[in-house]
Amino acid sequence: MDEFDWIARYLKPIAPSPEAMGLSNDVGKLLSHSGSVRIATMDTLAAGTHFLKTDPLDLVGRKLVRVNVSDIISKGGLPEQVLLSIALPDGFSEQEFETLCHGIGGELQQRGISLIGGDTIRFSGPLTLTMMMTGRCELKGPTHRNGAKPGDVLIVTGVVGAGYLGLQVARTGNTGVYLDHYRCPEITEEQWAGVISDFATSSLDISDGLLADASHLADASRLAFSIDLDQVPWAAEPSDLEEMLALATGGDDYQALFTVSADRFEKFETLASERGLFFQQVGSVSEGSGVKIHRSGVAIPLPSVKGYTH
Ligand SMILES: Nc1ncnc2c1ncn2[C@@H]1O[C@H](COP(=O)(O)OP(=O)(O)O)[C@@H](O)[C@H]1O
Ligand SMILES: Cc1ncc(C[n+]2csc(CCOP(=O)(O)OP(=O)(O)O)c2C)c(N)n1
Ligand SMILES: [Mg+2]
Structure with a gap:
């Protein structure tokens, strides 16, 4: 089983939006809106640094989505679309991949967020997941770190x-x-x-x-x-x-x-x-x-x- 089979089996089903084009067009489409500002963030979770190797993989998948959503919401935005990079350690099984994708897909679906593309590799390091998430916020843009005033x-x-x-x-x-x-x-x-x-x-x-x-x-x-x-x-x-x-x-x-x-x-x-x-x-x-x-x-x-x- 090669990476293309795994993408087709486990990632395509969790990427049903038209903008994902069935994960078969090399690129995904980003939504565009008038009347709002689009924002993006990215977070990486690596085994041993952000989660433990013994953590259930469906929860690792859910955590990956949530840490990105947290960034978007805390800046006053609503999450919309994601790109996903999966770097698998040698020996990572198909069953493990399925569980991981199940967690990611379930969390995305519950929150109405669309997976539109990504990249999958195998390497000798620990499981490393990177998610880029877009969101939208009011025309004035995301809140800043530097806007606090005395008395707030x-x-x-x-x-x-x-x-x-x-x-x-x-x-x-x-x-x-x-x-x-x-x-x-x-x-x-x-x-x-x-x-x-x-x-x-x-x-x-x-x-x-x-x-x-x-x-x-x-x-x-x-x-x-x-x-x-x-x-x-x-x-x-x-x-x-x-x-x-x-x-x-x-x-x-x-x-x-x-x-x-x-x-x-x-x-x-x-x-x-x-x-x-x-x-x-x-x-x-x-x-x-x-x-x-x-x-x-x-x-x-x-x-x-x-x-x-x-
Ligand atoms: N982890 C992933 N999550 C979502 N989509 C993915 C992921 N990995 C690959 N894809 C999608 O599957 C398709 C094929 O990917 P890939 O084989 O990595 O292409 P390439 O050979 O150009 O790197 C692309 O549309 C890509 O966006
Ligand atoms: C195994 C393990 N050791 C330590 C921690 C604690 N920890 C790791 S990264 C981190 C901070 C947040 O991670 P970061 O990548 O800086 O997230 P960002 O600030 O970019 O959202 C914390 C508290 C952990 N989550 N898991
Ligand atoms: Mg950081």
């Missing part, structure tokens, strides 16, 4: 630390809800896209860690971001400060982090609660630089490592 409030859309806890669980061979999040993260709900587009003055998704990603916004906006650790919706109540900081720096959260101006906050809050969207105010923006953390007004020294770096 800092918002997170979901719990922080579940991915970190899941990785610890996975390493000890246990199971549970955190493991599920590590393998296939609960990401920011799609309904947030419109709210972020309307209200966020700066935004991104938390992949490297709450403190690292907050500092990306702070640095780009050239302002100080102050986070009250007691306001953060932790995935599990930390037993001490050390564990709290581990949750704040572990990454793999895939929740949106953004700023909203104080005078629009009430309107924002009403809209989010009308739509049943969970969020938490975790801090605020002021003149100055970098991320500062505190608990009930008492400053806490920043840990030396604020998040994941490759």
